Amino acid sequence: MNDMPKIGFGTWKLKNTADTTQIIESAISCGYRMFDTASAYMNEESIGLAIKNTQCDRDDMFISGKLWNADRDNVRQACLNTIQNLGCEYLDLYLMHWPASKAVHDDWIDINNRVWKQMEELIEEGLVKHIGVSNFKANQLEELLKESTVKPFVNQVEIHPGFMQKSIIDYCKQNGILVQAWSPLGSGRLLKKDEIKILSEKYFKSPAQICLRWCIQNDLVPIVKSKNSERMASNLDIFDFELSVEDMKYLDNLPYLCSSGLDSETLTLFG
Helix, strand or coil: EEEEEECCCECCCCCHHHHHHHHHHHHHHHHEEEEEEEEHHHHHHHHHHHHHHHHHCCHCCCCEEEHHHCCCCCCCHHHHHHHHHCCCEEEEEEECCCCCCCCCCCCHHHHHHHHHHHHHHHHHHEEEEEEEEECCCCCHHHHHHHHHHCCCEEEEEEEEECCCCCHHHHHHHCCCCCEEEECCHHHHHHEEEEHHHHHHHHHHCCCHHHHHHHHHHEEEEEEEEECCHHHHHHCCCCCCCCCCHHHHHHHHCCCCCCCCCCCCCCCCCCC
16 A cells, blocks of 8 residues: 555554454444554554454554654564554555653653654565654654654654644645644544534534544544444544535634643653
8 A cells, every 4th residue: 555544543542452343343344444552552463363364455454553752762673563463564654652751851852853763674674665744843853854764754743624733734834744644533532512513413414524624624633432333433524524614714814712732841750
């Protein structure tokens, strides 16, 4: 697969159990082909088993992993562990899960650059097709680009109506970096917001479909998750309608509605 699918399936909070294997198998049956994983989620084996069980052609899949902060000095081994856990020969995308936080590290720029150099070597070795980052702000990306040989393919950040983070989107677009949106439904909180419900009623679509369609029309790649096969299918069914220019502008300019509250510059928990 050369192109990244327009929507991906997230695996955060799924445990390393047979239930997770079944959930991923259902997602594949529904049509998902991009799966967003991370070593920190501690469920790679169950996801890999599902991919193996469904016997999908590897070229039809887009598998993404993430480097955890504790492995910043052992990037190659961490990547190899993820590949082994998932039971695949390579990753389509490997992300730096979090940048080094300036609230924790005075030398955060050097740390990020050192990690990135190791990630660039993964491409040269053929272990990954693309490398990218997650939770990077514009200024953090700017510092990384100064020293990088390979530009990040993706920046995965929290984005949804009522938390657009336009400055990050604009910077990525200006620099040819694709943006993946994690928590595109605001961890489910947006589904109960009147601001979303009014458009749901107008378009005869679910609140989730409104949020995901907004992502698509903003050239964002949403990473969505559900344990319910009907909702899995519904979340994919967003390509038969289009939000109007006026409604897109309305959603783009919504005031703050909700967010995780995680800020990569001030984070100290795992910065």
